Amino acid sequence: xVLFDGVAVRYAAGPEVLRGISFTLAxxxxxxxxxxxxxxxxxxxxxxxxxxxxAAGRVELFGRDVSVxxxxxxxxxxxxxxxxxxDFRLIEHLSAMDNVALPLRIAGVRETDIKRHxxxxxxxxxxxxxxxxxxxxxxxxxxxxxxxxxAVISRPSLLLADEPTGNVDDQIGVRLMYLFEELNxxxxxxxxxxxxxxxxxxxxxxxxxxxxxTVKLVDPGGQAVAADEHSEAAYAAEADxxxxx
Amino acid sequence: MLRFRTDLPLDRDTxxxxxxxxxxxxxxxxxxxxxxxxxxxxxxxxxxxDLSGQLTVELPGVMxxxxxxxxxxxxxxxxEITDTNGIVxxxxxxxxxxKRLLQPWLGDQADQLGVTLPxxxxxxxxxxxxxxxxxxxxxxxxxxxxxxxxDHAQFNAGALNFLRTIEVLALSVLxxxxxxxxxxxxxxxxxxxxxxRRIVEIVHLVGAHDSYVARQFQAQAFRYGFMGAFxxxxxxxxxxxxxxxxxxxxxxxxxNAVKAFELWMIWPLALIPLAAVLIAMITVRIAVLQALRRMxx
Numbered sequence: 343x344v345l346f347d348g349v350a351v352r353y354a355a356g357p358e359v360l361r362g363i364s365f366t367l368a369x370x371x372x373x374x375x376x377x378x379x380x381x382x383x384x385x386x387x388x389x390x391x392x393x394x395x396x397a398a399g400r401v402e403l404f405g406r407d408v409s410v411x412x413x414x415x416x417x418x419x420x421x422x423x424x425x426x427x428x429d430f431r432l433i434e435h436l437s438a439m440d441n442v443a444l445p446l447r448i449a450g451v452r453e454t455d456i457k458r459h460x461x462x463x464x465x466x467x468x469x470x471x472x473x474x475x476x477x478x479x480x481x482x483x484x485x486x487x488x489x490x491x492x493a494v495i496s497r498p499s500l501l502l503a504d505e506p507t508g509n510v511d512d513q514i515g516v517r518l519m520y521l522f523e524e525l526n527x528x529x530x531x532x533x534x535x536x537x538x539x540x541x542x543x544x545x546x547x548x549x550x551x552x553x554x555x556t557v558k559l560v561d562p563g564g565q566a567v568a569a570d571e572h573s574e575a576a577y578a579a580e581a582d583x584x585x586x587x
Numbered sequence: 588m589l590r591f592r593t594d595l596p597l598d599r600d601t602x603x604x605x606x607x608x609x610x611x612x613x614x615x616x617x618x619x620x621x622x623x624x625x626x627x628x629x630x631x632x633x634x635x636x637d638l639s640g641q642l643t644v645e646l647p648g649v650m651x652x653x654x655x656x657x658x659x660x661x662x663x664x665x666x667e668i669t670d671t672n673g674i675v676x677x678x679x680x681x682x683x684x685x686k687r688l689l690q691p692w693l694g695d696q697a698d699q700l701g702v703t704l705p706x707x708x709x710x711x712x713x714x715x716x717x718x719x720x721x722x723x724x725x726x727x728x729x730x731x732x733x734x735x736x737x738d739h740a741q742f743n744a745g746a747l748n749f750l751r752t753i754e755v756l757a758l759s760v761l762x763x764x765x766x767x768x769x770x771x772x773x774x775x776x777x778x779x780x781x782x783x784r785r786i787v788e789i790v791h792l793v794g795a796h797d798s799y800v801a802r803q804f805q806a807q808a809f810r811y812g813f814m815g816a817f818x819x820x821x822x823x824x825x826x827x828x829x830x831x832x833x834x835x836x837x838x839x840x841x842x843n844a845v846k847a848f849e850l851w852m853i854w855p856l857a858l859i860p861l862a863a864v865l866i867a868m869i870t871v872r873i874a875v876l877q878a879l880r881r882m883x884x
Contacts, residue, residue, distance in 0.1 A: 391792065393792065413797075413880065414796070416791075417791075417794045417795060417796045418794075420791070420792060420793065420794040421793075421794035425792060425793075431785075431788075431789050431792075433594060433786050433789060435596045435599075436594065440594075444594060444789075444790065444793055445793040445794060447594075448790065448793060448794050448795045448799055449794060492793070
């Protein structure tokens with residue numbers, strides 16, 4: 343699903359903010375991306391959603407090397423990725439309904455289907471009475487839920503969320519995490535970036551820990567996972583086991 | 588009017604707000620320039636057709652010749668002229684007409700100068716046949732020494748050159764106006780793209796192709812282009828109608844040219860607003876796609 347091999351990130355002519363990053367995310371896996379603020383979590387997510395090109399190394403998405411992708415290949419790749427941005431990135435003049443419908447409209451989904459699915463999902467995230475509300479009239483937590491609904495509405499193969507529970511209370515935060523787990527059970531690969539260690543501790547998912555510009559894969563107990571253990575084949579086997587269980 | 592669903596709030600851009608008026612003004616100028624070009628072309632063709640069907644043969648008088656001899660010479664010359672292939676009619680101008688034509692050179696007292704006035708023959712030529720004038724000139728020399736044929740070629744060439752220059756100028760103005768329209772529309776589109784960069788980024792990140800973004804700008808260009816084209820056409824129609832009314836009273840310069848307007852000319856003129864809308868849409872598409880290719884996302 344996602345493969346990083348010796349990847350480095352640098353902004354303009356500045357120093358490398360991430361370096362020598364290698365890991366693999368198997369299809370259907372669930373990972374937390376943890377680290378202190380400013381450690382490079384958002385940069386790593388940007389690399390995955392094609393918002394940034396690596397300064398060095400190789401990034402593969404859905405089996406394709408992103409360095410050889412043409413600009414015209416990006417939209418098809420991005421439609422398979424749902425992103426919850428830290429700053430939500432809602433379109434201010436569009437209603438909650440239209441913001442969530444955006445990926446579907448871009449993908450050419452029929453309006454009748456949009457009018458059926460979008461209110462249903464917004465209802466699920468507790469916003470069924472705010473379909474026509476503009477983002478500016480919603481609270482931070484409500485805007486975040488709109489952003490999450492927009493990220494998951496088109497059932498992406500890969501879901502990336504940058505601090506998705508940062509602006510909501512614990513109860514809603516846990517509820518949103520269950521939504522991500524539900525999506526994961528349906529086969530979506532999930533990566534949640536957070537600095538909320540308490541939230542991470544409530545779930546038994548592997549973690550990509552970022553510190554001092556490098557990434558380390560650890561199991562829920564905090565033990566480092568060996569390189570061969572986090573190979574794609576190993577993850578695929580693990581995913582199969584989870585599914586049969 | 589003409590609202591489309593759009594992800595970009597393009598209607599709120601202050602730079603775009605004046606676009607319908609600018610396009611309207613451009614369409615107005617383009618339609619007036621095109622009308623001038625059409626009228627000049629039409630008048631030129633008509634004039635060319637009329638003049639190419641006319642010749643003048645000048646038969647100078649012969650010293651000491653009496654009236655009978657003169658009539659015999661002129662009749663012989665007329666016979667030679669009518670025997671020529673392509674000539675369909677002759678008319679000998681009477682003395683009063685000749686005096687009137689020569690009045691600018693000889694004044695009112697031509698009789699008192701003792702000058703023998705030439706006989707002038709107006710010759711009508713079949714439009715599609717060009718008579719052999721050099722051969723006719725030789726034959727005329729035999730029967731009326733000093734006879735000269737004037738096919739108005741020199742005057743025609745000068746006048747036609749002048750009219751063609753006006754026509755080319757009018758067409759140049761038309762082309763410049765259409766190019767300026769394209770330039771303004773491209774500028775507004777790029778400004779809009781810059782203003783809405785953040786939203787463009789978002790729609791890209793959720794999987795939009797560049798053409799999806801370009802279509803939204805094209806929809807705006809169509810809407811504003813249509814409004815501008817409508818305004819400009821209306822104003823141009825009002826101007827032309829007024830010019831027609833004043834021309835009928837002989838109250839505007841070049842009334843004859845204005846009166847040459849014919850109904851069929853409406854069709855080529857109607858293409859101008861359509862072309863303006865089309866140019867706006869195509870220009871916007873090219874400008875937006877070029878700018879998007881330079882964006883990181």
